[in-house]
Amino acid sequence: MIHKHAFEALDRSLKDVLKGVNRDSSRHPFGGKLLFLGVILLMRQILPVIQNGSRSDIVNASLCSSHLWSNCKVLRLTKNMRLTVGCNPSDFEESSRFANWLLEVGEGTLGGDNDGNSVIEIPDDLLIGDSSDPISELIDFVYPTLLDNFNDISYFQERDILAPLNEVVQDINDIFLTFFPGEEVEYLSSDSIDNSDTVGPGFDQALHSPDFLNGLKLSGMPNHKLVLKVGVLVMLQRNID
Incomplete structure (x- = not known):
């Protein structure tokens, strides 16, 4: 840039x-x-x-x-060295196919000739099939034998589910929590309004009711309700920027 x-x-x-x-x-x-x-x-x-x-x-x-x-002289890298580190031949071949597919997407050669717009066919192994509960199927794929390995830190370091919105993350966490045995415990944030922050007589408290504030899901701010179970891994994240 x-x-x-x-x-x-x-x-x-x-x-x-x-x-x-x-x-x-x-x-x-x-x-x-x-x-x-x-x-x-x-x-x-x-x-x-x-x-x-x-x-x-x-x-x-x-x-x-x-x-x-x-x-300038352009030097081209012809071998992906990252794919060869710690991979057996079968995993290397699968990773190579995926890497080549990503390159074709980046170069715009996938989907035929195009002028900035093209229809790309996603490989079947990257898609969730017809399912009544796709999120649970995704969790089963990313975290196989979850209950047998949830005490292993390296098990969670090697896999992750990315989501575009905080609401989707919350949905995944809610379903993820049901897989673990035990009783859920809810922790709620403070939901009262500080009257010192009101501005003059025109302040409408109905526009800032606790129900409205509790329903907000903002980036960088924890949700109003936190549900935990004993033994369930908690991951804390922070935006370094």
Whole structure:
């Protein structure tokens, strides 16, 4: 996402700095110093953000549109080294197929020729089949033999379910909790309104009733009701940003 002007400024700065060491440095890009840039960022670059910019403005701000690009040599990685670490041959073959499918999606070659829009067919092994309870089926797939391994920390470190919304996370947690034996215990947050925060006589308490406040599910804020069971793993997360 770096603007091409940043690379061009670095090019001029290195030429000026190295001029005292080598007079010919101004004739070479980056003063003759070798600069290594991430290949993935170059070939699948996230475009710079240009405020109120058109499509041409955004593309023109990328590194590929700079005069320095003609001096760049593209080196391609042909083997995915991450897939080979600690994998048996069967797992490696399955991971390779999935990795290649992701690359085809990223390159826009999946689904035939397209101009930004295309219909992509999701492989069957990535889909939940016809089921009356898809969330339970997803939990069974991600966490097999759950009750036999719920005391093993490494068991939970190797798998996870991602969800787009907090409401979906809550639904998954509610179903997840029913798998464990024992009695549920509910913990509720404070649901009273601090009158010191009211603003003048026009404050309508009905708009900020406890029922309304308790129903809010906000990012970075715990829900009003927390349900726990003895022995159930609790995961605490924090946004580092």
